[in-house]
Every structure is written in C-alpha cells, then in structure tokens.
Amino acid sequence: MCSFEEFLTYRPYCFTLSNGFKVIFLPVDHTGLVAIQAWVKTGSIHEDEYLGAGISHFVEHMVFKGTERRTYADIFSEAQALGASLNAYTSFDRTVYTYDGSSESVELGLDILSDMLLHPTFPEEEMLKEKKVILREIDMCNDDPDDRLNQVVFENAFRKHPYRFPIIGIKSIFEQLAREDLMEYWHKRYLINNMTLVIVGNLSFEWIQERVNHYFSACLPRSLQPILIPREPFQMAERVERFYGDYQLVRGALAFKIPGLGHKDGAKLQVLSNVLGCGDSSLLHQKLREELRYVYSIDVSTWMADQGLFWIQYVCDGEKRVCVEEFLSKNLQCMAEAGIEAKHVQKALNQAIISEIDSQKTVSGRAHHLGWADTCLGDLQYARHYLEQLKQLDAKSVIAIVRKYLKPAICTKVSLEPKALEKGFLKKSAVTRTHPVESTTLPNGVRLVMQYNPSFPKTHVQVLSLGGALYEPVHQRGISHLVASLLMKDTQKHTAREIAETIDAIGGQFNSFTGTNHIGLAFEALSQNTAMGCHLLREILSMPRFKEETFEIEKASQRASIQEMMDDVFYVGFKRMRHQFFGQHPYAIGQYGIDEDVKTLRLEHCWHYFRKIFVSSNCVISAVSPLPADKLIKLLEPIGDEISESCFEKVSDDIFFTSERFCECQLNKEQSMVFQAYPMAGVCSKDYYVADYLEELFNGLSSQFVIEVREKLGLAYTVGATRLTGLNRGMLCLFASTQASHLKTVEAEMFKATQRVLDYQISSKEFDLCRAHLKVSQKTRLQTIAKKAFYAGINALFDLPQDAWLNYDKAIDDISLEEFFERSKAYLQPDLSHTLLVSSEM
Helix, strand or coil: CCCHHHHCCCCCEEEECCCCCEEEEEECCCCCEEEEEEEECCCHHHCHHHCCCCHHHHHHHHHCCEECCCEHHHHHHHHHHCCCEEEEEECCCCEEEEEEEEHHHHHHHHHHHHHHHHCECCCHHHHHHHHHHHHHHHHHHHHCHHHHHHHHHHHHHCCCCHHHCCCCCCHHHHCCCCHHHHHHHHHHHCCHHHEEEEEEECCCHHHHHHHHHHHHCCCCCCCCCCCCCCCCCCCCCCEEEEEEECCCCEEEEEEEEECCCCCCCHHHHHHHHHHHHCCCCCHHHHHHHHHCCCCCEEEEEEEECCCEEEEEEEEECHHHHHHHHHHHHHHHHHHHHHCCCHHHHHHHHHHHHHHHHHCCCCHHHHHHHHHHHHHHHCCCCHHHHHHHHHHCCCHHHHHHHHHHHCCHHHCEEEEEEEHHHHCCCCCCCCCCCCCCEEEEECCCCCEEEEEECCCCCEEEEEEEEECHHHHCCCCCCCHHHHHHHHHCCCECCCCHHHHHHHHHHCCCEEEEEECCCEEEEEEEEEHHHHHHHHHHHHHHHHCECCCHHHHHHHHHHHHHHHHHHCCCHHHHHHHHHHHHHHCCCHHHCCCCCCHHHHHHCCHHHHHHHHHHHCCHHHEEEEEEECCCHHHHHHHHHHHHHCCCCCCCCCCCCCCCCCCCCEEEEEECCCCEEEEEEEEEECCCCCCHHHHHHHHHHCCCCCCHHHHHHHHHCCCCCCEEEEEEECCCEEEEEEEEEECHHHHHHHHHHHHHHHHHHHCCCCCHHHHHHHHHHHHHHHHHHCCCHHHHHHHHHHHHHCCCCCCCCCCHHHHHHCCCHHHHHHHHCCCCCHHHCEEEEEEECC
16 A cells, blocks of 8 residues: 555656657556646747737647648547547646547557647648637636636736736737747747657556657757746735626635745745635635635635745625625734644645645646646656655744735735626625445445555545435425535534544545435545544434534525526526426526525425435445455444435436427627537436447547537537436537527537438447547546546446446447447437527627
C-alpha cells in the first residue's frame, strides 16, 4: 500500500533533443492508458503587438484545422478510430495540446501532435469559419456570470500587466485578425525549442526516445525573440467596480495582490485560503453562511503565475453585498490579531495534501502536473518540495500572511448585480484498471459492494438509495436535494460545524448527491481514516438531526442556486426543453427542484421523505479501498446495521410524452440556442448501449453533425448532444448555440443528422470511431475511485448484473452497425421529436 509521500514523488525520465525540444516521460504501471501533452510556452501575455486580440487562442483552434498531410477531419477521425481524444487549451502563459488514449495508440498520438504543431497550414476558408465560432464563444463568456466576474476581477486588479486582457480576446480587436497574423504569430512563438513534450503511460523509455526523435528531431531550432512583459505597479488604493445586468443574485469578489509562483510564501497563502474558505468548517463559510446568513456560498482561492491574486468570491442577495464587504474588510485583520487555532491550520494542511493527490489520480492529471511544474516552475519535484513546505508551517506563520498581504486599503472589489440595484430599488429576497468486486447482503437487506484497489492510498464509500426526482411527491419537487443537504449537517451527537471540522481536519471529502432516480452520501479520505468515515456515515443515517434553523438556511441556499442558474442560457433553455418534453413527469424537473415547491417545504416533509427512502431494502453501500476485504466489511457492516428495516415500494418511470412538438421563446442574452429532443432508452433498457452510441454519434469534434454545423457552416461554437437517462426511458437532446438568424438553419441540420441514421447513412468508419471513443471514455472515467464506487453501487441498486459496468467493452462490441440502425428507429422518428428555439432579444 503506497503512502501519499510515495505517491507524490516523481521519478520521470528527462531528455532534450539537439534542437532544444525537451521531453519528460513518466512510466506508470497498472493502466492501459497514455497521456501525451505538448506544452508550448506561449499564451495571451506573449501576444506583443497583438495584445488583447486573443491570437494565442485563435492559433490553438487553427492548429487543428489541417496540416500538410491531414485535413481537420483526418486528425480527429484517426484519433477516434483508436478510441483516443484530442483537445487543447490556452492560458495566460502557455498553450497545451493533449492526446489521451490507450497505450497501443501512442505512436499515432506522437504522429498527430508533431504534424499539427510543426506543419499547420491555416486554411483560409477554415480560418473564416473558426473566426465566427470563436465570436460565438466570446458571446458565451459574456453571457456566463462566473466568466464575466473573473474577467472583471482581472481587468481591475491589473492595470499594466497583460493579465488585464481576456485570454479569448476582446471582440473588436479579435475581429481584425487575418490569416497572415496567425501565421506570423505561429512562426514567432511555435518554435521547437519553445516546446516541452510530456508522456505518461506504461511504456518503455528506450522506445519513447526513439519515437520522439523520429517525429520531432528534424525540426530546426530558431531564435526566440524576448517579449517584454511589464510588471504591475504597486496598488496604492482600493479599487471598486460594479456591473449591473440581468442577474438574479449578486456575485462578488475581493482580490488582493500576492507574489507569483515559486515565492517562499506560496504554501502559506494556499493554506490560508483553505483556512478561510475550503470546506463547510472553514472560517468564512461558518461565519458568513451559517451564522450571519449573509451569503449562499463563499470560496477562497489563490491564483499564482507571473504575479498572483488571493481571491474571495461569494454569492448573495442584493441587499447583503454591503454587509459581506464590510465584514471582510473589518474582520480579516482582526482575525490576524486574534490568531488562528492550530486545528484550523492542520486541517488546511491536510486539505492541501489531498488536493495534490487528487490532481494526479489520472494519467492525464499526472502529465498536466509534470508539464506545469516544468514549464511554470522549472521543478519536476514540486509536489514533494511543496509537501515539505507544508509540513513546516504553523499557525503563527500563516497569521503573518494575513497581515502581510490582506490589506483592505489595497483590495480590489468587484460585483455583478441585478439591474434593480442600479436604479436604487430591489425587492428583498427571502432569506484504469478495475478490481474484483465482492458483494454480500446483510440480514436486514442492505447490500454491500466492495472493490479492492491497492494502488491508490484512499478509501471511498457511498451509500446509495433509489430516490431523486422520480420519488418526490407532487408539489415537493426539490426535496431530495434538500434532504441530502440536511444529512451533511447535524446529528444527535455532533453539530454541523463539528462534523465539518472532523472531515476537514483529515483532508477528507464528504458530500451528498441526487439524480433523477437516486440519492446518496459519499465519504473519501486517506485509507488510514476509513474507520472515521464509516463511523460518521453510521451516525448520520442512524441519528440525523434536522434542525429548523439549518433547514431554513439550506432551503434558502437551494432557492438561491435555482435563481443563480437562471442566469445561464443553456440551463434556462434545457430546463424549458425538459418541461416541453416530459410535461408533468418528474424527469421534467432538475435536481434543485421548483422554486415555488422548495419555498413551501416544511421540516416534517423532509423527515417523512428521509424515513421513506433510507430503508434497508433500498440501500446499497459501495466502497473502493486498499484495505483487505475482511477488514473493510467489519467497518462497513455497522453502517448497514443502523439503517431501519422496512419494505420499499419501487416506482415505475413510465413516461407519457407531451404533444407539444415545437416551441419558441426569447431571452435577453447575446446567444440564441436550438434544442431538439427524442425519447431514448434508459439505464435498465436493452437499448442502453444503443443510446450511448447515439449520444456519441452527435458529439465530439469528429462527429459529422458537429463538423457540418460548427466547421463547414460556422453556425455555432457549442454544438453536440446530451442525455437525460431514466430507468427505462429518457431523453436524447441535440443542442447548438448560434445566432438568432441561424436558428432555422441549425434546426434543419439537426433533422438531417438524425435522418442519416434512419436512412442507414452512417458509415462503418463513423460507427467504429464511436465504438473506440466510448470504450476509452469509460476507461478514463474509471480512473477515479469515486466513479468505480458509483458504477458498482448503482448497478446493484438498479438490479443490473453486478459486472455490467466492468464488461462495458464487450457490451459495446456486441452491437453491430446493422443492429444499431434497426434499434435506433424506435427513437429517432421525426414525429417523436420536440424542438425548442431560444432566440436572443439583443
């Protein structure tokens, strides 16, 4: 069993080709996956004469659009044929290209990445189409309140440094870019000696050396011209900016300047942010949310690059913003003078360690960490050095950080607020490698499902029950989420704060979750703390205490979440699509429920729902752990023994679809959207894997539907399909974000896409691409112990074969193209479709 110190200690191979191309390779056993990442040391702060245009991000998009040997379609179809996926992102200081697939596909990954990075052609027609796509992406960022808040923070915190410009670019500057600009920028910045390649997987170092030389050594190095990046001058006074728009709640932030990466205070700042705002027992969460009820949520984080920000972000009602800012301004320094208890610092240290572990639990996570550590810090052993710094901290050194950096006089305050506040009136709101699965049934009917996982030093335990929207009484839509929230709070023995402190002190994670047909609790921590987690779950299920005060807080928070999501264009559109499609069926309702229903819920309703749902015949306990099975059973059994014995009456999810086939509506946003929905097989249906194929067919950058709408026609940036999966039935929904003038055109393209299936026009190559990507995606999901526990538990809960999730590859392979066509006919008929057009008013 590996310790977290061993897990965070890297032993990578490093070598540099004669042309300056650096390679980092980390061999990882016990996985059939590989992650390849090409880190180009250029981002939005390096754009020089193009500063503010977002040209780094534009070049990132265009690199995928074709090479001397491959078209855009070739790049993605070749990767997907082997089940691999390609992606990229642009940041302030880097552009990263990723290839994730099976170990057998590594040769193709090296071939494609070298071809894209070293030989892009920047086709004119593709450039013009992609320009329209990125303009839609800019609109999306402007519509998304969280993205907008982030942008406003950077615009105000930085006045000279290029961080003040959005990575994606300013619309008016971006529109001026031409193909020649993109090619010139690529030539200046995409130098072989300005790149690093990171490979993580179960491969041979000698083989990696030989193949990297083959694909990258022929490229000659060139002179890299330095970019002058101005230092941000010292901030002399407080900065305040308010923005007003169609928002339901206030989203606010306070930012303080801090040093950049590599500074000796970095670890202290991270621990301080955890003390203040990480976890339910954090100081600001307890004070501002639980005690004063000023906020619905509050989060604290550190962002560090060339320079950094210490960031406090919150969501509250309109009239509470002043209270929040006044409290933070007055009390941060008072806290420093009064001191911080050692237990809070120890808790924050544990959280920091767990965060490091969790960021590296997948091969792609490890590759990203290595690339970041090398590119941004020049220290491949950063995780180990960071751990050593953490162990040396104490409460006194963390308090000193508050005095040093969190000075109210040099704070940047920004907020996004409802328009009514601007006018001075506002109605106040109410306050992979899978492991053998063992299972057993306890005398009272509770089922235990266990997986032994010796390669990861953590235990994950879930308690799952049938529940969620399907089991919610009429006029109580949203009660599942509310009960799940209350279960994470008080028990007869401990207060919510004591529970939160216990979890945070060991760096553990404790959460609840709900779905359309299930509800559950989950605990995760280092394996030596398994007993503590099991004891906590036992206490929660056997002696919960739904306090009236906590009930009111959580109900108000849930209503705030519903309001907050109403600012998201996709959420609003998809919500209306669900209602149009399912009518009065529970699946029409999202996990947070209906605001009017939540508002009228009473505490006795929650008690009744809890006692109905969490009974022995309706509970599965699923665990993944490095502990031996006999020891794990002894820890899990007491949880099941405390669950009350009672029969549970299952509910059918028979769906009577509505007759409303077409609907139009308007929103005051920059985007317009098209939704087109079809009935689909549920998780217990024999056609469940056919539904997987259909969702995959309309998703991904190599999907013919996506290529037609996004690439060929340039009608949308966001386009694809999503699925709502019920027990026996559900919904497949195609969607696209576009302009109002293109709504009908996109709608027609959606009908064409589904008609291709009905007309048997899907090629065997397309079908094979879907098959390969589905299988690799499943392996990727199963890298986390939380997903392994969930899949095993949900299969037991739904009375599916215990090994169904383990035999996913076989189930996918067993469906032929002809069978896919025949079985899809039952779902994609035009007369079964529902269409919603959401047009912008702007």
